[in-house]
Amino acid sequence: MVDNPSIFWAVIISMYLGNVILLILNLPLIPYIAKILTVPRNYLIPFILFFTMMGAYIGQNNATELLILVALGVCATILRFAAYPLPPMLIGFILGSMLEDNFARSMQLYDGVAFILQRPMTLALLILAIILIVLPSFSKYWKRSAEKSETPTSWSHQA
Numbered sequence: 001m002v003d004n005p006s007i008f009w010a011v012i013i014s015m016y017l018g019n020v021i022l023l024i025l026n027l028p029l030i031p032y033i034a035k036i037l038t039v040p041r042n043y044l045i046p047f048i049l050f051f052t053m054m055g056a057y058i059g060q061n062n063a064t065e066l067l068i069l070v071a072l073g074v075c076a077t078i079l080r081f082a083a084y085p086l087p088p089m090l091i092g093f094i095l096g097s098m099l100e101d102n103f104a105r106s107m108q109l110y111d112g113v114a115f116i117l118q119r120p121m122t123l124a125l126l127i128l129a130i131i132l133i134v135l136p137s138f139s140k141y142w143k144r145s146a147e148k149s150e151t152p153t154s155w156s157h158q159a
Contacts, residue, residue, distance in 0.1 A: 052069065053066055
């Protein structure tokens with residue numbers, strides 16, 4: 001942006017122009033695109049799988065990409081049935097590589113994990129993170145035990 005402002009602004013203007021053209025082209029096509037939803041799933045899913053697998057294979061021309069795609073699909077299905085929330089996993093996927101790089105950098109810079117114990121703020125943040133990770137599991141356990149203790153037992157009163 002500083003070295004070549006004309007190229008930067010040309011890219012920005014072309015993005016706006018492309019969005020306007022797509023808007024003009026897609027507005028009349030909305031009813032036809034919406035009709036895709038009327039296609040039964042047993043016909044639609046094979047097409048989606050085909051195009052997904054072709055895209056994964058064409059990207060690197062490597063069959064290993066297909067195996068990774070299938071493995072990730074199976075993992076996603078298992079996590080979906082287990083009712084795992086998507087946003088935290090997405091944030092972890094995006095920020096995970098930065099966390100890994102910076103953790104490796106700090107390990108090299110300070111020669112191991114001893115810096116955690118030497119710096120109180122780092123130790124406090126680490127303890128807070130552990131508490132925030134573990135706390136939801138215990139809160140579910142506490143709720144279940146509280147519900148069990150609140151269930152009334154039936155006593156037979158004889159008059």
